[in-house]
Amino acid sequence: MSAALRVSLALGVLSALALGAALWLGPTPIENAFADDTATRTIVWEIRFPRALTAWLVGVALGLAGAALQGLLRNPLADAGVLGLSGFAALGAVIAFAFGFAAFAPLLALGFALLAAALVTALGWAARGPASLALIGIGLSSFAGGLIALALNLAPNPGALADLVNWTLGSVEGRSLSDAALVGAFLLAGCVLIAFAAPGLQALTLGEAAASAIGADIVRTRALVVLGAAACTGGATAVAGVIGFVGIAAPHLVRALSGHDPARLLAPSALAGGALLVCADLAVRVLPTDTELKLGVAAALVGGPVFALIAARLAARGDEA
Amino acid sequence: MSALLCLSAVSVVLGATRAIEEVSLDVARGQVIALLGPNGAGKTSLLRAALGLIAPSAGRVSLGGDDPRKLAARTRAMRAAYLPQRPRAVWPVSVENLVALGRFAYGAAPDRLSAADQDAVDAALRACALTHLRARRMDEISGGEKMRAHLARALAQQAPLLLLDEPSAGLDPAQALGVSDILRAQAELGGAVVFSTHDITLAARVADHVLLLREGRLIAEGAPETALTPEALRCAYGRKGRLEKIAGVCVAVFE
Numbered sequence: 213m214s215a216a217l218r219v220s221l222a223l224g225v226l227s228a229l230a231l232g233a234a235l236w237l238g239p240t241p242i243e244n245a246f247a248d249d250t251a252t253r254t255i256v257w258e259i260r261f262p263r264a265l266t267a268w269l270v271g272v273a274l275g276l277a278g279a280a281l282q283g284l285l286r287n288p289l290a291d292a293g294v295l296g297l298s299g300f301a302a303l304g305a306v307i308a309f310a311f312g313f314a315a316f317a318p319l320l321a322l323g324f325a326l327l328a329a330a331l332v333t334a335l336g337w338a339a340r341g342p343a344s345l346a347l348i349g350i351g352l353s354s355f356a357g358g359l360i361a362l363a364l365n366l367a368p369n370p371g372a373l374a375d376l377v378n379w380t381l382g383s384v385e386g387r388s389l390s391d392a393a394l395v396g397a398f399l400l401a402g403c404v405l406i407a408f409a410a411p412g413l414q415a416l417t418l419g420e421a422a423a424s425a426i427g428a429d430i431v432r433t434r435a436l437v438v439l440g441a442a443a444c445t446g447g448a449t450a451v452a453g454v455i456g457f458v459g460i461a462a463p464h465l466v467r468a469l470s471g472h473d474p475a476r477l478l479a480p481s482a483l484a485g486g487a488l489l490v491c492a493d494l495a496v497r498v499l500p501t502d503t504e505l506k507l508g509v510a511a512a513l514v515g516g517p518v519f520a521l522i523a524a525r526l527a528a529r530g531d532e533a
Numbered sequence: 534m535s536a537l538l539c540l541s542a543v544s545v546v547l548g549a550t551r552a553i554e555e556v557s558l559d560v561a562r563g564q565v566i567a568l569l570g571p572n573g574a575g576k577t578s579l580l581r582a583a584l585g586l587i588a589p590s591a592g593r594v595s596l597g598g599d600d601p602r603k604l605a606a607r608t609r610a611m612r613a614a615y616l617p618q619r620p621r622a623v624w625p626v627s628v629e630n631l632v633a634l635g636r637f638a639y640g641a642a643p644d645r646l647s648a649a650d651q652d653a654v655d656a657a658l659r660a661c662a663l664t665h666l667r668a669r670r671m672d673e674i675s676g677g678e679k680m681r682a683h684l685a686r687a688l689a690q691q692a693p694l695l696l697l698d699e700p701s702a703g704l705d706p707a708q709a710l711g712v713s714d715i716l717r718a719q720a721e722l723g724g725a726v727v728f729s730t731h732d733i734t735l736a737a738r739v740a741d742h743v744l745l746l747r748e749g750r751l752i753a754e755g756a757p758e759t760a761l762t763p764e765a766l767r768c769a770y771g772r773k774g775r776l777e778k779i780a781g782v783c784v785a786v787f788e
Contacts, residue, residue, distance in 0.1 A: 214644060286623040286624075411637065411642055414634065414637075414642060414643065415634060415637050416623070417622055417623050417624050417626055417631070417634065418620065418621070418622065418623075418631075418634060418683075418686070419617065419620070419621055419623065421581070421586055421615070421617050422615065422616075422617050422620060422683075424586065424606060425584060425586070425609075425610060425613075425614070425615035425617075426610050426614075426634055426635060426637040426638060426686075426690065427606045427607035427609070427610030427611075427637045427638030428606060428637060429606050471626070472624035472625050472626055472670075473624065473626055473630060473643065473644070474624060475642065476644065
């Protein structure tokens with residue numbers, strides 16, 4: 213059994229355990245999650261399970277998108293958040309919510325994620341080194357942030373502003389099974405696209421010219437990964453708002469255990485993202501705070517230092533990757 | 534015998550620079566051809582144009598009878614293997630997995646090798662004296678070993694034509710001679726090699742045909758001893774130089 217498969221299995225078991233724990237643990241104590249009374253059934257199966265499942269699917273989507281983007285851009289600091297895909301997806305959804313097309317939010321989130329992916333690809337393809345790509349991403353994220361502020365500013369219904377701001381902080385609170393189904397469908401599409409790109413990602417280990425010379429179709433690989441990552445990010449952001457750093461942290465956490473091959477890193481990274489987000493959501497639910505901490509805020513509080521740590525280690529190694 | 538590669542009056546323009554001007558070259562099986570010239574002479578551009586990685590602004594490139602820019606990437610990879618200048622492994626994969634990437638065109642992945650793929654990988658590792666390092670990570674081996682690993686990757690491709698951009702850069706004299714043995718073996722097995730180098734002595738030793746370039750133009754070509762005259766070397770490098778035979782080996786000497 214390969215190392216990547218072993219890690220994937222272990223993370224699958226961890227995900228199942230975390231999902232199981234999410235049924236039992238929470239502000240309201242539950243003695244038996246499988247009890248047959250109405251109150252328990254409502255709490256466990258209509259509130260906790262859809263929420264935990266949504267968190268897991270969002271984490272899987274972000275972890276997968278992060279690993280695929282890192283492989284494509286050959287940069288361990290790449291992910292949907294850093295590259296501005298999440299920001300643009302959020303912008304799309306905010307526009308939909310603010311101007312009364314809530315039903316089109318997933319579609320707009322996907323469309324805007326694609327737009328950001330196209331911009332990053334166009335602007336950053338020739339960029340060398342983590343700094344320049346991250347800078348392009350920061351630029352796009354800031355731009356998206358500015359446009360979100362503008363959308364909020366111009367929103368015709370001021371009453372919805374608080375909801376919108378809350379939504380952009382990233383959360384899976386109160387999500388239903390239909391939300392889980394939505395992110396699941398986008399994730400499935402992303403998985404298929406990225407799976408087809410996996411051999412190309414392996415070839416890109418050699419850099420673009422040599423990858424092309426060994427027979428990889430770089431244009432196809434690029435298109436598949438960009439579309440796949442946009443689908444994953446668009447779906448995840450449409451349902452849960454902006455949750456950063458999972459895409460960076462998940463591949464980083466499993467790389468040492470499952471090897472550096474960018475194709476073999478995809479499944480473990482996705483599962484690590486899922487397990488990470490279910491655990492993080494469990495943590496924000498059981499933390500004794502007056503107002504529940506938003507999942508996106510918690511992810512940023514943990515993920516920010518992780519990002520800085522990776523960047524510092526790369527800088528110390530003098531890496532150009 | 535049909536030409537593996539044919540460049541007919543090829544010119545390449547990169548931005549505002551004329552990288553190559555009307556260079557022609559026919560490569561037949563059994564040949565080892567060295568591209569020589571100072572930095573910026575157009576050696577890399579010539580190799581990249583031969584593979585179709587850059588488009589010629591004039592002239593025609595034919596790789597095994599077809600325009601390489603119109604070939605499917607996998608078909609092209611089965612006709613020519615390419616070693617870029619300063620090759621790198623972005624991720625620290627194992628030496629064996631890096632070499633296995635040479636089997637990409639055959640539908641193989643490093644974790645999914647057929648018996649034929651595995652044989653090709655093993656043979657390439659043996660040829661480059663890397664068998665004992667196969668499990669080591671690319672960031673754990675020396676610069677010379679890295680270069681040999683990338684060369685092994687190109688050999689594992691089992692293409693009849695090798696296009697190598699400075700394959701002996703950064704190698705010690707013994708390892709550079711090892712590379713020249715690999716190039717000769719490729720030619721003797723019915724393949725051909727076009728390689729660029731700054732090591733004129735190595736080129737004179739291994740190549741049966743050299744192209745001396747300067748600012749994209751061909752200064753001289755032919756067998757090393759006839760092409761690399763003092764006039765040609767002076768014209769290319771701007772310094773007085775000559776080939777001298779020492780202990781039966783042609784050595785480039787510059788004053």
